[in-house]
Structure formats: structure tokens, C-alpha cells
Amino acid sequence: MPLTVETYPTLSEAARAFAAARAARFMGGGTILMRAVNEADQSFDTLIRTTDRAMTEIRTTGSAVTLGAGVTMASIAASRDTAFLAPVARLIGGPQVRAAATVAGNLFAAAPYGDLTAALMALGATAEMTDGRRQSIDDLIRGGPTRSLVAAVHVPVPQGGLHFRKVSRIKPKGVSVLSVAAVLPRQGGRIENARIVFNGMGARPVRAEAAERALNGQALGASAIAAAAAHAAEGLSPRDDAIATAWYRREVAGVHLRRLLEDIR
């Protein structure tokens, strides 16, 4: 099965070709895909890419930022508009990976990759597909692969900021044991609509709903933090992999959530 590479000037043309092809992959930065190419992965025979400039644009509209699907970690780290996301982008891979790795690629990266995705989920970001649909990141990645492509990601700029912690055994470039992203909007000192997302605590990034419940309506005090930490892994099903065991991840999830919350306080 020889490999064909098709390059299209616009994303919509690429999307049409992608929808029509039987065994094609869309190529973002290729940090994951090119490894599959090198190993002659038999599940695809065509690579589709686009040179569309819109893919790499970062636009600010009111209280949201729109990231083209092909925006790289390096440009997130460099752009003033995405300063709130830059600390996350800087934690992904090394300089070479960051120069190529894209926002959309991270959405489909296998666990425990997906650190940026966890942050996007905590921020309540939505994905805009090439067929015009918009859906939450959570729904998109839960649904698995689709026949349409991600065109852009809309990210609300968070009030009070995004809090992020990546836990890895090798620093600075190691893969996540887990990472945790939190957005904790406050009304009169009390947390409302907390969004806490773990990456590495399952097959894909997941909301820590029990921990969120423990924080909602509370001030960020010692007892609320303790309660959130105690419930951190509730309902989550981490996996064993070469980085850590499921047991270990469940044990330490609360510890890292507590440290993150204590840092905010």
C-alpha cells in the first residue's frame, strides 16, 4: 500500500477530499501521524493536508479567542492573545514538538497526551467543524473520529485565569502521569461553576465532577480544598501504562489537585 500525500489550498477542499477518501488521515503537525507513517501503519493510505492560511490564525473576538486548527503550541506560547494558555503550551513536548504540534492534533492524541485539550475543556472551549457544526470539546472527543475536520477552536477568555498543573516523571519534557486544569469563577468569594479537568485519568481528558461539586458554592478554604482532593478521582477510571499504574494515578490525583488549589489560594 503506497502512501499518497494530497495537499489542498483550502481547508474546505481538504475536508471534501477527506470525507470522500476511504482510508485517509488529515495531517496537522504530524508529530503523532508521522510516526505512524514511518511504521507503515496499515490503517491509512492517504495523507491529506492543507496550506490554508486560516488554519494558523489566532483571532480575538470580544471575550473569546479563536484558534485555527493548525495553530501550533509554539505560536500559542508566543501570542499575546493567548497568554492565558501559554503556560500549558510551554509544557508540551520540547521545542521541536511545540513548533509542529497543533491544537487540533492534540484533541485526537492518545492518552496520556492531551494536556492542551484538558485546558481547553476546563475553559469550556468549542470546536468548529468544517461542516459548520459547533460542539463542545467534550462531545467531540467522546464521539471519536468524524468524517469532518476541525476548522477552529473557540476559547472563552477565563475570568480569574486558568490554573494548570502537569505532573511528569521526567522534567521538563516528560509525558504526563496526569495533568489537571481548573477554571474557578467566583461570585462574592464563592466558587460557581467550577470546571476541573484531568488528563491522564482515563482514555481521554475528563471532568472531575465530584471535585467540582465539592467546590461549588464554597469559598476556596482548607475544608473545601480537602473535600475536593478527597473526591478527585471519584468516578474516573485511569489506566495502567508505561508511565504509571492506574492505582498510582488514583492515589496521587487528589494530592496534585490539592496542591493546585492551595497555590491559587
Next chain:
Amino acid sequence: MPLEFRKEYFADERDDDLNEIGKPTQRQDMVGHVTGRSPFYDDHLFDGLCHIRCTRSPHHHAKIRRIDTSAAERMPGVRRIITGKDVPNNLNTLLSLLDFGLDDEPLLATEKVCYKGDPVAAVVADTERQAREAAAAVRVDYEVLPHVLDVEEAIKPGAPSISKPYPGNLFVYHGKYDHQKLRFGDVEAGFREADHVIEGRYQMSPIEQAPIETCGAIAAPETNDRFVCYTSTQALFFSLGTAAKLLDISSARLHFIGGTVGGGFGGKVDSLHEPMAILGTILTGRPCKYMFDRAEEMQVGAPRGAERWYITDGVMNDGRLVARKLVGYFDAGAYTRLSSYAIIKGVGHLPGPYTIPNVYSDVYCVFTNRTPATAMRGFGVTGVDFAIESHMDVCAREIGLDPVAYRIINSYRDGDMKAHRRVAKNTALIECCQVAAEKAGVKLSPSLLAASSLKDGGGVRGEIPNYTATDQHGRVEGYSSGSYAQGGQSREPVETGRAAPPRPGHETPRAPAPAARTEPASQTPAAARRDPPPPPATPRPPEPAPAPERAAPRRGPRFSSISGLRRR
């Protein structure tokens, strides 16, 4: 921190007039390495180079019902698909070259696969991608068998049997025991006498050596019916002997070129890339490269094996260790490779650098359905040291002594008898502990500060105990002894129902026609092994008897090639 030399130790034993040792001489390969000019095996380019990729088992343990290579054979660029029946002598164990252990590992699996990644077929194709595509198109019909991944599970009755020559999943030592024994004094009596009996269990994980240069070899036809092979091996002559044996070809027809190794750490001692690359060349007439990619290096490249140790120490209130019992399990993975030897070496190291009057040890080389393990830096010793030293700390804490003090109390001194009945010399552990304590700010009592490895050793401490409790535990029947334990006995394998260790082949040159062999050994391995080895085509002189351990004393130590086995 600047490096300190403590040259006062062993000053009288050291030659300071050597030309190289102890002198700041530049390594001869350093300039090449730092300027990027050193040639590694993968730097050798050949016109028309073919690439070899393997079809590997997706199962831990499975019977091979059928291998269908027809679709793969028709794919573009494919020159040849190699399966086990193409390998002239498809069963080997590295140490059989030293007459130690039974052949248990095929180059390409034919009857069953024993670990995830066990190679079943190899594709020779014009490009790497074509080779990978065809390797993926080889259809293997497996019957999945129950597997076992834990050493102690593997030796329970009823556990799946992995290794044909060792049906109980245990390597057989010296043709006698299913483990390597060490007995010194009476450990049970020691425990009865002790104030504390302290137990511990220690488990290590396998460790991948992860060299920058992945394992591999490039072979090409040479003039005079020879083959040249550029290889990453760490053990050129082992690799040469292994290739000659597996391919049933005279080693005189193999021209091995190695020497520049892009990181090895033990993981390149027993790679099987050379025979595969040469076989590809024999079968296609083309230069062939067989090289692990990174994922293969991590998944199927032989790691340092996992070890599990149970240690029981008998300790007196004053800190003296009076008895130590060690039971160890080495996870060899699916095939022996070098694990059996690692154990011999490890047991020679027991009970660690301490003088203990009663020592008992049983160490098992266990087969599991995991990647075969091999050497890694200090192998046989590193894992057990981790266990011993961890346990020393545990015991020190238990009896309320500082761990450094506890070690000094028990350190061996010059003239002491070690459990494997060699007199300790040049010990210096006490001095080492004293310096470490000083650096770490640990206060030692005046008596411990005055202790010396040169004092108070020997005497009764230098004697072999009057009574050593021995036993027949783990005795097996039906195996013949390998050369390690033979002493002056005959080398002929005894005729038994079980497989006797085949001898390394002594071949006469012959034309390369392995594919034409109608009845390769691999198809009837049990029967083939039971028969005496076929007589060589030309009569060969009787082999000289091995130098027995108790041969006339030599001048100075002698080392065998890679094993560092030291005879005195």
C-alpha cells in the same frame, strides 16, 4: 565536588609504573565520536540494500497453526519471506557456545510464540516501507495459549509450560538442580541463635538499556563465498559463533566487523540481528539490513531481567549478622539468553560484602511469557545488591543502629572466608563506609572509626564452617551437566530421556543452500535433540578436556572472553 583519590589504600598492591592505567590517556575513539566521524554499522551504504522487518507475535503465548505468506510474497519490492523452516539450524542458546544450557530459542518461531513480539517471519524487501507493509500482510493463524507473566506463578504446579527443554519453567543447573544453590554453615541454627529474625521481599522491574543506536546488522556477499557483516554487537565473537551455528555455516566464511557500538550497556550482547541479516543475504544474494526501530528496541530488545528476592537475616542485638537466607527469582522471560549465567555470577556475589557465618541461598532462573532478558551493566549483581542493601537498612532500623555503623560491623575484612569459599582480599568496604559517614555527617563510635579492613579478619573468620547443612532440594533427573560444574568429569552427554545439550557445531564449508534442506531441525526439535549430534563430515580431533578448576595454579588471574569468569 572535586574527585578525591585515596591512594593510601592498596598502595603496596598497585603498580604505579604502568604505561596507560592511571594515566590521563585519551581514548583512541574519542576524536571520532565527538567530531561525528566514527563509522557505526548503519553508516555502511550498499548499492541495492534490502531491508528486513519481522512479523511479530501479538500474543504472549500461542501455538502457530499456520503461516500464510502468499499475499505478502506478491507485494511490490518483496524479495523473500523467511520463516523458521528457512533457518538451517533454528534453535540456539547463546551460552551453548560455552556448553552451558540447552538450546531453547529459535531465530524465527515455528511451533509457538512465547512472548509478545516473538518473531514469526521476516520480510526482505527493497525498501523499509515495503518490508513493513509485507510483514503486516503475513497471515499467522494462532491458537492462543494461557500465559504467565509472574515468576512465582510460573513455577506453580499447573502453570503453562513455556520452554520445551525446561518443562517446569526453571533452568537446570549443572544437570542437577532446578536452581543455583549456595550452602555455607547452618542457616537454621543461625536463626535459632539470633536475637532478631528479619524478613524482606524486594522486587525489581525489567530495565531497557535504550541505546541511542538501535540494535542491528548489515550483511553483504563478499568475495570467496564469504559474507561480510557490519554489526552493533557488543560481543563480536559470540555473535559470530551464534550466526555460524544458526546458519550452519563455517565461521571462516563470516567476516564480522564491529567495534563501534552506539551504546550497549549489555543490551547488545546477544542480539540475533547478524544471523538474520546474513540469512537474508544468503537467500536473496543482496546486501540486507536488519535493524530494530525504536519501538522494537523498547518492546523486544532484551532488557535487564526483573528479579524478586526474599531475604531473611538473623541478627544479634549488637548488630552482628549471624545468618542470611536468600531466595531469588530471576525473570528470564521466554528464553534463557544470559539469565542463567547472571545467576551464577549473582550467587558468587552472595551474601554481599559481609562476613556471615551461615548462608543459604536458592536462586531460580524462571521462564515467563515476557521479553527474554539479558545482560545489563553489572548484571547478576546489581539487582541482588539493591535487595541486600535495602534489607541492611531495614535491619539496622529494626535493631536501632545507624545503617553505616551496621555495615561496618558486618563488612568483610581481608582474610575472611566468603560464603562461596574464597578468601576475601582487598576488601576496603570499612574504609569506604568511614569516608561516606564523614561526608554525610554521620557520627561513628571510636571503635568503628578505628575499624579497618586490614585488621581482625581471618582466623576463625577465615575458616570454612565445620558443618554445612546440605540438602537435595530441587534435585532433577535426566539432564546432563554443563561445563560450569564439571570439574574434571567427562564432557560427553549422558544418554537420558531428556534433551542433552547439543554441542556447538564444527562445520566444514559447504555451499549456501539452506532453503533446500528438506528436514530442518526445527520441525522435529525434540527428536532431533534426543539423537546424538550428527557426526561432522570430516573427522575432527578429540576436543581437549576443559581446564578443570583444580588444575595446576596459573600465574596471575585468567579471564574467559565475556564472562569475566576468573579462575585461580
